[in-house]
Amino acid sequence: MSHGGGHKWGMAIDLDRCTGCNACMVACSAENNVPITSEDQAGKGRLMHWIRVNRYWQSGWPRPESVHIPVPCMHCGKAPCEPVCPVYATYHNEENLNAMVYNRCVGTRYCANNCPYSVRVFNWFDNKWEGPLDEQLNPDLSVRSRGVMEKCTFCIQRIRRAKEQASTENRALRDGEVVPACVQTCPPGALLFGDLNDPDSEVSRAVRNLRRFRLMEHLGTEPSVTYLKRVKGGGT
Amino acid sequence: MNRPILLAVLLSLFAATAFPPGEASALSGQPVPFSHKTHVAGNGIDCRFCHIYATRSASAGIPSVAKCMSCHRVVAAGNPSVKLVARAADEKRAIAWNRVAKLPDHVYFPHHKMVNAGVPCLFCHPGVDQAVETVQKRAFTMGWCMACHRQRGVSIDCWTCHK
Numbered sequence: 058m059s060h061g062g063g064h065k066w067g068m069a070i071d072l073d074r075c076t077g078c079n080a081c082m083v084a085c086s087a088e089n090n091v092p093i094t095s096e097d098q099a100g101k102g103r104l105m106h107w108i109r110v111n112r113y114w115q116s117g118w119p120r121p122e123s124v125h126i127p128v129p130c131m132h133c134g135k136a137p138c139e140p141v142c143p144v145y146a147t148y149h150n151e152e153n154l155n156a157m158v159y160n161r162c163v164g165t166r167y168c169a170n171n172c173p174y175s176v177r178v179f180n181w182f183d184n185k186w187e188g189p190l191d192e193q194l195n196p197d198l199s200v201r202s203r204g205v206m207e208k209c210t211f212c213i214q215r216i217r218r219a220k221e222q223a224s225t226e227n228r229a230l231r232d233g234e235v236v237p238a239c240v241q242t243c244p245p246g247a248l249l250f251g252d253l254n255d256p257d258s259e260v261s262r263a264v265r266n267l268r269r270f271r272l273m274e275h276l277g278t279e280p281s282v283t284y285l286k287r288v289k290g291g292g293t
Numbered sequence: 294m295n296r297p298i299l300l301a302v303l304l305s306l307f308a309a310t311a312f313p314p315g316e317a318s319a320l321s322g323q324p325v326p327f328s329h330k331t332h333v334a335g336n337g338i339d340c341r342f343c344h345i346y347a348t349r350s351a352s353a354g355i356p357s358v359a360k361c362m363s364c365h366r367v368v369a370a371g372n373p374s375v376k377l378v379a380r381a382a383d384e385k386r387a388i389a390w391n392r393v394a395k396l397p398d399h400v401y402f403p404h405h406k407m408v409n410a411g412v413p414c415l416f417c418h419p420g421v422d423q424a425v426e427t428v429q430k431r432a433f434t435m436g437w438c439m440a441c442h443r444q445r446g447v448s449i450d451c452w453t454c455h456k
Contacts, residue, residue, distance in 0.1 A: 148451070150450045150451070150452055151448075151450060154452065156450070156451055156452045158451045158455060159399060159455075160399060160455070197401070197456060198456050199398045199399040199456055200398070210452075213452050213456070214401075214456060217401070217452075217453075221403065221405075221406065224406075225349070225405070225409075
């Protein structure tokens with residue numbers, strides 16, 4: 058990596074490639090011990106997903122067309138969730154990640170209410186994983202208890218592991234070495250993750266694309282997730 | 294039969310039923326009494342000889358029964374504790390050691406990062422080399438971790454250790 062200084066993690070999501078298959082949501086839940094919510098609870102606004110896929114119908118019958126927009130935590134540069142936390146449970150770290158400290162969280166839910174993207178989810182209950190699902194819980198993460206807010210971490214455990222591997226081999230982190238679960242699983246490769254401080258990284262090249270836009274950018278949140286607009290056209 | 298002998302027989306019968314091999318013994322809290330003092334202070338064995346993953350993994354690792362037997366086929370083979378290990382080896386059974394140094398669920402502690410950075414094992418596990426019964430004398434408090442991280446200029450970001 059050519060640049061000096063630390064990392065600035067970011068994501069690019071190419072909507073031209075997203076088919077709305079929801080594989081990212083499944084991978085995320087499996088990787089991050091995210092509880093599965095019942096339909097009944099989801100109807101009460103208690104759905105727990107760290108990434109969701111929004112669907113927007115563009116046209117109706119007989120040629121229904123839709124656009125799918127995967128929405129993880131934007132890890133905003135100026136995150137609205139951070140200043141409202143009374144116990145400093147959510148803060149910004151040196152690598153441009155919006156971090157969440159579960160043990161500090163007292164469950165005021167101010168952060169979720171102040172998040173324009175609605176990506177924060179709250180543990181309303183102590184969630185149980187029925188056997189044999191409890192055997193597949195990821196040991197790299199804690200299982201959050203009742204009364205705690207949680208959200209996408211850009212798979213911090215995977216970032217940590219990649220860094221460790223690089224430092225063990227006494228070299229710099231390579232582009233593409235940190236792969237969050239959603240990025241890894243996306244069949245058409247719509248999601249990209251990497252270091253925005255490295256001008257040559259795949260994600261840095263993607264965010265220079267002319268199709269770029271960011272969700273609700275007018276709010277001044279400076280999101281770390283950049284979308285590439287879907288361009289309707291024939292062929293390829 | 295006189296009284297003391299009868300008492301001794303009864304006691305040994307009680308001990309055999311109350312603490313069958315494989316269960317935690319009253320003396321050590323471990324299924325097999327194990328003295329770090331004998332191994333480390335007495336025989337000068339390096340920590341990493343048994344805890345082989347300490348330099349390359351988050352977990353330092355507990356030695357396998359086969360690892361114990363690589364020495365104990367010959368060394369102190371008549372010792373009653375060693376016999377328990379030998380029996381486990383014959384039955385191809387692991388020994389269910391009880392964890393002594395406990396960290397909470399939400400803390401990530403990579404042994405290899407510390408060991409490779411030159412932190413001595415005894416810094417966090419003081420006196421374990423002299424321990425007949427393994428105990429964790431140092432309380433793993435966050436303030437104590439942070440003091441060392443600050444002193445060494447290591448990251449004190451929450452997400453460095455918390456998960």
